[in-house]
Amino acid sequence: MKTKKQNADFLHVGEKLLAWYKTYGRDLPFRSTKDPYKIWICEIIFQQTRIEQGLNHYHNFISRFPDIETLANAENDEVLLYWKGLGYYSRALNLHKAAQQIMIDHEGIFPEKYEDILQLKGVGKYTAAAISSICFGAKIPAVDGNFYRVLSRVFADDFDVSNSKAFQYFSELALQMMPEKQAGSFNEAMMDLGSEICKPRNPKCEVCPLNQDCLAFNLGKIQDFPVKSKKVKPQDLELKYYFVHFGDLFLIKQRKEDFIWKKLYEFPVEIPESFSGYVGSMKTVSHKLTHKNLTIHIYKVSLPTIKMLNDFAKEQGFTITNLVDSHQKSFPKPLENYLKNID
Structure with a gap:
């Protein structure tokens, strides 16, 4: 596996992905902004909700809480009310607490540094990376399930995605593909490719822009990747x-x-x-x-x-x-x- 990866033209694959994204990337309302507050809200909403199901919730939430200060000053019950229908209500509570954090620790201005964003209540590595790269140009991969799936398949990589070191491993792999000064677009392209093309089941390999470079596809082993050994019993x-x-x-x-x-x-x-x-x-x-x-x-x-x-x-x-x-x-x-x- 490693020999195949070392011989691959990583940057070429990344540039091919970006070219596809410029033509076929989803036209989503929050992609017309670099406002970190709005990107933050949309990332939290869409982590467990399909885009088409969550758009009205996003618009309603942003309309009622258009900025950090409005959200921070709201009552808990009202924040939960505007989250109604999305589930995972702890995320709404975390948004509320994080807005209050920003008001106290950052004088109401959304922090720019990845490390500072990561300190906000309810913000994990993926969300911090997405905000940092999209809004502030930080060269940090927003590694999530889409990244694991796409990279595992492209390189026929059997690194176990349930391993505690998977995030770091695939982050380093993605960095080698990421073109300079295009981190935000690269991360959004990976999100779109994973959501629309490289799906967990029934991926649309015939229209994938990376199918010529995808080792799993060319080996006929798409469904063997990603490898995940640990399953949590409900x-x-x-x-x-x-x-x-x-x-x-x-x-x-x-x-x-x-x-x-x-x-x-x-x-x-x-x-x-x-x-x-x-x-x-x-x-x-x-x-x-x-x-x-x-x-x-x-x-x-x-x-x-x-x-x-x-x-x-x-x-x-x-x-x-x-x-x-x-x-x-x-x-x-x-x-x-x-x-x-x-x-």
Whole structure:
């Protein structure tokens, strides 16, 4: 493998990729800006969301929070509300905290140095590299799953991408391909090639600009790369909720930040024994999170008096709300779906 890589014209491959990108790169609204704030927001939104699904969320978020100061001064609940539908709500909380960091540590100006960007809450090596290269011209590869896949296939490289040294290994490989002073365009080209052409399954090798240089393609071994040995087994978890209501009023409470669904609102997870006679229908739903398979049981508890609802809310610190007002709160997806379909 190494002999083949050493004989490859790395820079030529990088330049060929850039030529393809200039013609076929996706026309995305945030590519017309070098504003690090907007690039930061879009990178966080699109890490787990397809571009076409996330664009409206991006526009809505930027419209409501057009700059760092506006985001930093917003309330947690409102930030979560504008993140609604994207999932991974901890990312919204991290954006909020990082905006406050920038206001305090950098006088409200987005930091330029890669090392400083990396210190922001919720910002990893990939995001810091993307912002640094696109906005400030830093020669740093924004290595993510697209990079691993493209580079592994182009060089038929069997370096295990689950290895702790994979990021550094593929960063060094990408640097040899990266043309001078075009780091941002190179990183965006790799993102587009990985997303649109060099897909995990059913890659479009026949239209790939690098197919003549791709060893895996020419060896007929595309599906053998990238190599990944470690697979995290999902954890099975069972949760129980009680939809406690009187008429159209029901109880909710905001979660803490020590487990899943940080700062989102939920129903009670326990009820007094005196409520057991009012438990009615039960709905069970399955929900998948990263590395977790959830089975969620939701029991409907119809109380006969408003006093019982008020007393329980006061004793246990719950908020009383209704369906209309609950739309201004952010709930985990299974509970949000439950509210949409409730009688």
